[in-house]
Amino acid sequence: MTQISQLPGAPLLEVSHVMKNYDGTRPALDDISFSIGKGEFVAVIGPSGAGKSTLLRCINRMIDVSDGEVRFEGVSVSQLNRRDLKKVRSKIGMIFQHYNLVERLTVIENVLHGRLGSKSTLSGALGRYSRDEKRQAMELISMLGLAEHVYQRCDRLSGGQKQRVGIARALVQDPKVILCDEPIASLDPNASKVIMEQLKRFSNEMHISLIVNLHQVDVALRYSDRILGVNKGRIVFDGRPSELSPERIAEIYGTELSAPRVRYAS
C-alpha cells in the first residue's frame, strides 16, 4: 500500500456509501458517506443505538463493512491484507469510554503499547522499544500531566487519569486520525472538560483529525469544527456547530427528545 501515495487534494479519510448489517434485520449503518480533512475535529452525535460505535469500528476495520468503501489516505481499507491493515491501523488511534487499558500494568507500559503497531512482530513481542520511543512516551505522559504516575499501575488511577493514559497511548502512535468512542461518558464534568480540552489542543497542535462520538450536544457544540448527526444508521445532519438549530437536534434525536416535551406540555 506504500506504493500508492496519497493523491494531492484527496481527503484524509473518505467514507462512501457504507452499509453495515449485523444480522439482516435493520442495517446498523445505512448508506453513510462523508469525508474528513487533515486536522478536522468532527463530533458524531445521535441517540444510543444510532450506529455511532459501528461507524468508528468500520473505519479501522475492527468490523467489516457490508457494502461501500472506506478510503484512508486514498487507499481502500477493505482490500488490505493483514500486514497493510496493521500499517493503516498504526496510523489511526482509538480512545474508548472504558479506557481499555491493561489495568495491572504501569502507565508507561500502557503508553508504549501504542508503538506495537509500528514494530515488527518479533521486536514488538519482545518489547524492544527504542530510546526515541521511550522518550516520546515520557514526553506525552508529562504533557498530559501524568509525570508523577509514570510507574504506577493503571488500576490505581482515577477515571480521568486513565483516559489521559488512553490519549497518550493513541498519540504515541503518531496517528493521522484518532477515533474517540464516547471518551467522556464515564467521567465527571471536571475530568470531562480536561479531556476535551486536551483532545482539542492535540488536534490543533499536531494536526490530527478527530472523530469523537458524543452524547452531550453541548460538548459537541463547544469543541467541534463540524458535527455529524446520526439517526438509525443514517446521517441526518452534516454541518458546522452554528448550523445546528434546536429543530435539527430534535430531528437527530428523533422521538427521544421531542417525546418528553410533548408530555410536559399536556
Added chain:
Amino acid sequence: MTNALDTMSGTDRPVGSMVASVSRLPARPLTKEKVVIRLLLSVLAVTTVYALAHLDDGGVNLLQAASDTLANLKIIFLHPGGPHLSFLKALYEVVITLGLAFLATLFGAFIALFLGLLGAQNLAPKPVTNVIKAFVAFVRAVPTILWVLIFAVTAGLGATAAVIGMTFHSVSYLTKAYSESFEDLDRSVIEALKASGANWWQIVFQAVIPSSSTYLLSWTFLRFEMNFANAVVMGAAAGASGVGFDLYMASGYYFDLREVGLITYLILAFAIILETIAIRMKNRIKDDQA
C-alpha cells in the same frame, strides 16, 4: 394504623395455614434413584455385619496386635535414624525428589503456557478452546500413576517415566489455571490493542502474559508443591529414586522402622515449608483479585 395492622394480621392467617398444609404434605414420592440407593445401602450394611462376624483373624490376638502397632509407631516417631541412611544422605534423596518435581513442573509449565493461550476464550477461537478443554479434561481423568505406567512401556519404570507422567497432569492442571488467568484481561482491551495495529503475538507477550505474571507464578508454585507429594509416591510406586524409593525400601525391604521415621520427618518438614509458601501464593492470588 390499626386498619393496617388488621389487614396485616388478616393476611397472616392464610399464609400460616398454607405453611402448615405444606408441612403436612408427604415427603417427595420415592423416585427410582432413591429406591436403588436405599437397596444398595441395605445390602452393604448386611454384608458388612456378616463379614465382621465371620472374620478369619488367622489366630492373631487383636489386643496383642494393637499394642505391637503402637510400639512400632513409637519407634518410628520417637527414635528416628537408621543404619542405612545418614541424615545427610536422606537430605540428598529429598533434593532428588524435589528435582523430579521441579522437572515435571518446568516441562508442564512450558507446555501449559502455549495450551493456556489457545484455551483462553479472549485469545483463541471457540473451536480451538473447546479442543483444548476436552484434551485437558481427558488427561486429568486418567490418574498420574496410570500415565507413568503407560510411559514405562517405552521409557522403562523409573525417573523418566515418572517425570513424563507427572508432566502430563501438570500440563492439564496448569493449562486450566493459566487460561483462566489470561481470560482476566478483558476482550475489549485486546480489541483496543488490535485497533492500534498490534498483532496476536505482540498482544500476548506485551499485555496478556505480563498482566497475569503474578498468577502464573503462583499457580506454578502450587503445582510444584503438589508435584513434590506426587514425586514421593512415584519414588516408591515407579522406582523413580529419591526419598520415596528409600521410604519404600526401608518399610518394605529392610523393615527398618527407625529409618521410616527419619524419612517421614524429613518429608513432613519439606511439605510444611512448601505448603507455607503455597498458602502465601494463594493469598496473593485472592488479594489481587479482590
